[in-house]
Amino acid sequence: MDARNDMLRLLHGRREGYSLEQPFYTDPDFFKLDMELIWYRDWLFIGHDCELPKPGSYITAQIGDYPVVLVRDQQGKINAFHNSCRHRGSRVCNADKGTAAKLVCPYHQWTYELDGRLLFARQMADGFDKSQFSLKPVACESISGYIFICLAKEPADFAPMRAIIEPYLLPHRLREAKIAFESTIVEKGNWKLVWENNRECYHCAGNHPELCKTFPEAPTVTGVQGADSDPEMLAHWAKCEAAGLPSKFRIDPAGQYRATRAPLLRDAVSYTMTGRRAVKKNLSDDVSTDRIGSLLLYHYPTTWNHILGDHAVTFRVLPISATETAVTTKWLVHKDAVEGVDYDLADLTHVWTETNDQDRRIVEENAFGILSPAYEPGPYSELHESGVIQFVEWYASFIGPRLAEDGRPALRSVA
16 A cells, blocks of 8 residues: 555544554654655754854764755854765765865865855866856754754744744853763664653653652653643742743644753752762853753754753754664763863763663664564553653644645545
8 A cells, every 4th residue: 555545544543642553663664754744844953053163164964865964154154055966966075073174075076165155166168157056055043052954945934943942042052062972872763762762751760770860750840741730840940930041831832842941859950870960160151040950852853952050961863764763962061161170971971871772772672562463552651651642643743734735635535
């Protein structure tokens, strides 16, 4: 059966509050539809402004079939381009990151300015017009130190997301931070399983001993369910907002992105084994209030984040295949913080390095079990997995109408 119609049929028959049918987590054709209808259309978090500290600094990423490069130009603007030479298509930048005065394709040395213009193409025929062969641009926006791109020819309006997210991020001055450490792991599971695992702490007590020393397991913490009636959350929001830190739970109408500030356990101030600070210097010169907990920021499909008083931990999700997902974690600290003086790298990274590896094993076991012919969707816990329910609802509501676009059958006609 045509994968598009098959997906529509399964979405139409989906039981609310239950996990998805097997093909959503395993089928290569369903994965292609995920890429086409979500990943190639929506805004995606790629990296941080501080990773591009000067003109010529660049980072690269692979989103499905699309290699992209982000570079800061001579005027300080961050540009994004398809990382494909306009000559014969070779990748222009083949390193994860670097610095270059110009972008030079290693194949035949076609040379591009940092704003994408083709400057030099050797030994081309008379009449060759360089102006027609600039690097193809990719839509690019920055919110308070977070860089997002969109591969669509007509990207969705970025302004609504900026309006919700920017006030939460601005006090933390992440544009001026620096990356203390980063790691990328490949989880052998579908990207939706990675997200489903992230969206609940139902599994935390039995799997995350390090994280559970500081991060509360209460389902109200992430704000989706009951946060506005939790006295501890309300008191924390009031304290932080009195200090000028937006904290109350906010979510966009479509459920794609949201932010809230949550307290850590007891007297903990950071994600360490002791709960004490991991970094002596505050992350931001503008935030000195003690015990601000963690700013939790989520944006489907690419990022979740924890921003504390002394450092930030950011996560990027990029699908590789129907059964493989790359998760990149970055630890950000104050730009003047010195390793070995202001922080010990092992202490800074230990909790989330361990947690990431534990989550990798969880996702891979989940993926392995879903491959069984005996698998069928099971019920989520309404008490502990409201975040997972919300994620799956977002996924279904986003991809369903897009499946029916362009004259394709609507849900009701394939039921």
